Amino acid sequence: MKKKIRLAIVDDNSIYKSTLTAFFNGFKDFKISIKCSNGQELKENLMSQIVDVVLLDFKMPVMDGLKTTEFLSEYYPNIKIIILTAYDNTIDSLELIEKGAHGFLPKDNGLNQIVDAIYTVLKQQEYYVGKGLKKTISPKAGKNDFTNELKLTDREVQIIGLVCNGTTSKKIAEELCISKRTVDEHRRNVFQKTKTTSIAELTKFAVKHGLNG
Numbered sequence: 001m002k003k004k005i006r007l008a009i010v011d012d013n014s015i016y017k018s019t020l021t022a023f024f025n026g027f028k029d030f031k032i033s034i035k036c037s038n039g040q041e042l043k044e045n046l047m048s049q050i051v052d053v054v055l056l057d058f059k060m061p062v063m064d065g066l067k068t069t070e071f072l073s074e075y076y077p078n079i080k081i082i083i084l085t086a087y088d089n090t091i092d093s094l095e096l097i098e099k100g101a102h103g104f105l106p107k108d109n110g111l112n113q114i115v116d117a118i119y120t121v122l123k124q125q126e127y128y129v130g131k132g133l134k135k136t137i138s139p140k141a142g143k144n145d146f147t148n149e150l151k152l153t154d155r156e157v158q159i160i161g162l163v164c165n166g167t168t169s170k171k172i173a174e175e176l177c178i179s180k181r182t183v184d185e186h187r188r189n190v191f192q193k194t195k196t197t198s199i200a201e202l203t204k205f206a207v208k209h210g211l212n213g
Contacts, residue, residue: 008034009032017037054082056068069096104127126198156189
């Protein structure tokens with residue numbers, strides 16, 4: 001028998017929580033193991049039962065999404081965290097990602113996308129959606145002390161911005177008037193120098209070290 005994916009729904013909005021519950025009860029693959037209204041209640045529930053994925057609201061009383069994300073990342077690193085929020089704010093979303101959130105979704109994106117996000121994060125991948133996240137990193141001229149330390153060239157900093165914005169190698173080549181082969185070489189160098197292996201990791205790195213424009 002296939003093991004069900006155990007979910008925790010953490011949201012102080014009782015109507016939205018009920019909507020999520022009714023929706024996931026219609027799937028055979030999911031089991032709602034915990035329903036609560038804030039991070040403190042989640043902490044207490046996790047003492048007696050474990051889950052695979054936490055669907056976590058951002059704005060909550062007592063213990064909000066950010067503090068809950070920090071707690072889960074430190075004490076339950078195997079649990080996947082997907083933020084569901086009505087506040088599509090770039091600064092908030094980047095801070096949540098930096099603290100360890102595996103997924104970020106505005107609530108108005110629809111319930112089916114949450115299912116997609118769950119399966120994605122369980123495959124050890126990140127799932128970030130939001131108007132601000134599409135423009136998280138922008139090309140930046142010049143270098144700071146940290147980029148000097150890593151020996152990143154101005155061109156590589158520029159490549160980081162374009163890659164993190166989801167621009168393909170072909171498009172980058174056209175925009176910078178260089179060959180695709182040169183772009184691919186720059187990409188390899190960037191991942192090697194920053195010790196990252198995915199665009200999501202590179203995005204986190206760029207935000208943390210001020211490489212966003």
